[in-house]
Amino acid sequence: MSAIFYLLAVITLAGGLATVLLKQLVHCALAATVAFAGLALLFLQLDAQFAGFAQILVYIGAVAILIVFAILLTHGSHMPKDGVFSRSWALGLVIAAGVFAILGWAVLAGISAVPRQNAPPSATVRDIGEALVGRYVLPLEIVALLLTAATIGAVVVAMHEKASPR
Amino acid sequence: MIAASAAANPFIVDADQVFVLLRDWLVGFLPAALRPAAGAVLGVIAIVCVFPGLFALTTVFERKGLGRMQNRLGPNRVGPFGFFQPIADGIKSLTKEDIVPLRANAVVHFLAPLVLVATVFMGFAVLPMGRNMVLVDMDAGLLFFFAMGAATELSIFMAGWSSRNKYSLLGAMRAVAQMISYEVVLLLSSVSVVMISGSLSLSKIVAAQDQYSGVFPHWYIFTPWGLAGFLVFAIAATAETNRSPFDLPEGESELVAGYHIEYSGFKFALFFLGEYLAMFSISGLGTTLFLGGWSAPFSFLAWVPSWIWFFGKVMLFIFVFIWMRGTLPRLRQDQLMNFAWKFVLPFTLLNLVVTALWRFMGPGWSRWIVCSLILLAAYVVMGRLEMRSDHFGRRSYRYAE
Amino acid sequence: MTTPLAGYLLVAALLFAIGLGGALARRNAIVVLIGIELMLNAANLNLVAFWRFGPLPEALTGMMFAIFSIAVAAAEAAVGLGLIIAVYRHAGTAELDKIDRMKG
Numbered sequence: 183m184s185a186i187f188y189l190l191a192v193i194t195l196a197g198g199l200a201t202v203l204l205k206q207l208v209h210c211a212l213a214a215t216v217a218f219a220g221l222a223l224l225f226l227q228l229d230a231q232f233a234g235f236a237q238i239l240v241y242i243g244a245v246a247i248l249i250v251f252a253i254l255l256t257h258g259s260h261m262p263k264d265g266v267f268s269r270s271w272a273l274g275l276v277i278a279a280g281v282f283a284i285l286g287w288a289v290l291a292g293i294s295a296v297p298r299q300n301a302p303p304s305a306t307v308r309d310i311g312e313a314l315v316g317r318y319v320l321p322l323e324i325v326a327l328l329l330t331a332a333t334i335g336a337v338v339v340a341m342h343e344k345a346s347p348r
Numbered sequence: 349m350i351a352a353s354a355a356a357n358p359f360i361v362d363a364d365q366v367f368v369l370l371r372d373w374l375v376g377f378l379p380a381a382l383r384p385a386a387g388a389v390l391g392v393i394a395i396v397c398v399f400p401g402l403f404a405l406t407t408v409f410e411r412k413g414l415g416r417m418q419n420r421l422g423p424n425r426v427g428p429f430g431f432f433q434p435i436a437d438g439i440k441s442l443t444k445e446d447i448v449p450l451r452a453n454a455v456v457h458f459l460a461p462l463v464l465v466a467t468v469f470m471g472f473a474v475l476p477m478g479r480n481m482v483l484v485d486m487d488a489g490l491l492f493f494f495a496m497g498a499a500t501e502l503s504i505f506m507a508g509w510s511s512r513n514k515y516s517l518l519g520a521m522r523a524v525a526q527m528i529s530y531e532v533v534l535l536l537s538s539v540s541v542v543m544i545s546g547s548l549s550l551s552k553i554v555a556a557q558d559q560y561s562g563v564f565p566h567w568y569i570f571t572p573w574g575l576a577g578f579l580v581f582a583i584a585a586t587a588e589t590n591r592s593p594f595d596l597p598e599g600e601s602e603l604v605a606g607y608h609i610e611y612s613g614f615k616f617a618l619f620f621l622g623e624y625l626a627m628f629s630i631s632g633l634g635t636t637l638f639l640g641g642w643s644a645p646f647s648f649l650a651w652v653p654s655w656i657w658f659f660g661k662v663m664l665f666i667f668v669f670i671w672m673r674g675t676l677p678r679l680r681q682d683q684l685m686n687f688a689w690k691f692v693l694p695f696t697l698l699n700l701v702v703t704a705l706w707r708f709m710g711p712g713w714s715r716w717i718v719c720s721l722i723l724l725a726a727y728v729v730m731g732r733l734e735m736r737s738d739h740f741g742r743r744s745y746r747y748a749e
Numbered sequence: 750m751t752t753p754l755a756g757y758l759l760v761a762a763l764l765f766a767i768g769l770g771g772a773l774a775r776r777n778a779i780v781v782l783i784g785i786e787l788m789l790n791a792a793n794l795n796l797v798a799f800w801r802f803g804p805l806p807e808a809l810t811g812m813m814f815a816i817f818s819i820a821v822a823a824a825e826a827a828v829g830l831g832l833i834i835a836v837y838r839h840a841g842t843a844e845l846d847k848i849d850r851m852k853g
Contacts, residue, residue, distance in 0.1 A: 260846030
């Protein structure tokens with residue numbers, strides 16, 4: 183466990199907590215970006231260069247931007263008058279704490295069963311590319327189809343209602 | 349070729365590698381354990397010094413060049429021919445009052461320029477600026493570059509939103525929408541280079557182009573798909589850096605200054621710096637992908653140090669940027685978006701298919717004709733469809749709800 | 750915390766719980782969506798960590814899962830935000846407490 187890992191973990195978790203707790207929605211989105219960036223750095227720390235850069239490109243470059251656009255389009259940057267948490271927030275908190283307790287117990291109890299392997303694996307871009315068009319070509323095609331469908335779907339769903347003839 | 353000239357004249361190799369040798373010499377004073385880190389630090393220092401210096405030079409040249417184009421003199425008061433103008437400007441922006449609007453979101457307002465400059469600087473880390481002159485030779489260098497480019501968009505949003513000014517917010521939304529649209533094009537046009545060179549590492553992409561048939565180089569721009577890709581890339585790069593004719597985010601006549609309207613003093617200078625650094629880095633990427641990076645344009649010019657070629661090509665890009673700024677009028681927002689999604693993007697997708705065709709037709713002259721014909725036909729047909737007169741009908745207005 | 754893997758898994762579990770808490774306790778639909786994204790991200794961290802410390806990293810399985818999951822998350826965010834905007838146009842709010850009518 184290196185100091186860098188602890189630092190990155192603290193950044194990621196602080197970003198996540200701030201996302202959930204902050205009142206101003208744009209601040210939430212920016213805090214989520216911090217969490218995404220921290221995760222990308224954790225990926226790099228795990229020698230998964232490609233996944234880390236893809237994480238930055240997709241999450242910070244696209245998802246975060248989409249979120250702030252959605253916030254502005256729904257007038258979300260005004261502070262809500264009657265609190266940001268739902269009526270049943272306590273129940274949500276209990277469920278989240280319960281899930282964390284179960285997950286944490288599972289990790290700590292089961293970790294000894296996982297074989298140890300500490301040599302950093304080498305995954306060059308070439309390896310990843312060959313895997314993508316070799317062993318994983320079917321998922322790749324399905325993801326391509328999914329992304330196309332999602333693009334069309336998002337446009338259709340968000341399209342102006344008045345623009346479409348009734 | 350290189351080896352032959354090296355044997356003939358060691359001085360030329362020294363000039364080519366002078367910065368690498370300088371770094372190694374400086375690092376040599378340190379214990380062996382510290383050397384890689386110290387080398388990286390020296391590289392970072394070099395980048396942080398060279399590009400702002402280039403920025404200062406470029407601002408003078410831009411203002412003087414634009415002055416020439418508009419039949420006036422441009423700055424000519426500070427120093428010989430006005431060449432010390434950037435120093436005066438720098439002192440001015442450092443000593444000016446830093447005003448933060450009362451209702452601004454102070455933290456985000458403060459962070460935005462820093463994030464912008466930091467992420468733009470990161471992009472330089474993977475650009476090969478000469479033979480063996482790349483700070484981090486990453487396996488996924490191109491992906492890293494685009495990841496950093498994507499991160500700058502958020503800083504522009506931060507600047508526009510935190511200022512609490514309708515003009516800055518509008519400018520930021522325009523900038524982000526435009527950058528996202530053209531980022532897709534930028535990525536896809538670089539993918540064709542990746543398809544041919546078979547690598548995401550920028551130094552390998554340059555090495556693949558550093559070959560000659562006769563005296564002519566194997567740059568990707570000298571192929572049908574490469575030329576098409578390069579043109580699309582140049583358009584997207586202009587839009588990505590918010591330069592004229594795509595400078596709507598800063599349209600002075602409508603938005604005053606766009607997302608950095610509420611920035612003054614040193615923070616404004618940081619935005620200005622970030623904009624020019626983004627220009628340099630995207631020019632460097634275009635050079636690397638299509639113009640052979642640091643390789644010489646003719647084999648008999650290979651004795652000229654490689655970094656001179658790289659910076660020369662980047663400066664050529666910058667000159668074209670300035671030239672276009674002095675020549676072309678600004679587009680309208682709907683024209684800009686339609687152009688991106690209805691013309692440039694389909695054309696880029698077709699270019700990917702053509703690149704694949706080029707790859708699988710193998711060497712020979714037939715692929716030149718087939719690929720050129722497909723691209724030309726697509727350009728003519730799509731251009732005709734897009735330029736139909738009903739696209740230029742009356743403006744349609746859509747008001748906010 | 751005996752092994753690096755346990756550290757990563759615990760961070761992922763905590764991030765998952767934070768995302769879940771956010772998704773359950775917040776009123777605004779966009780923050781709920783961000784919470785779901787955080788949960789997906791936590792799962793990705795698990796996948797990459799198992800790839801890194803697992804027994805067969807050459808197969809790239811965990812890494813591939815993470816990359817596909819990132820792609821799917823992007824699609825999910827696009828559609829989800831499109832839905833939120835459509836609902837906002839219809840109901841005039843993005844607060845989940847107030848969107849309680851099935852009838853348009």
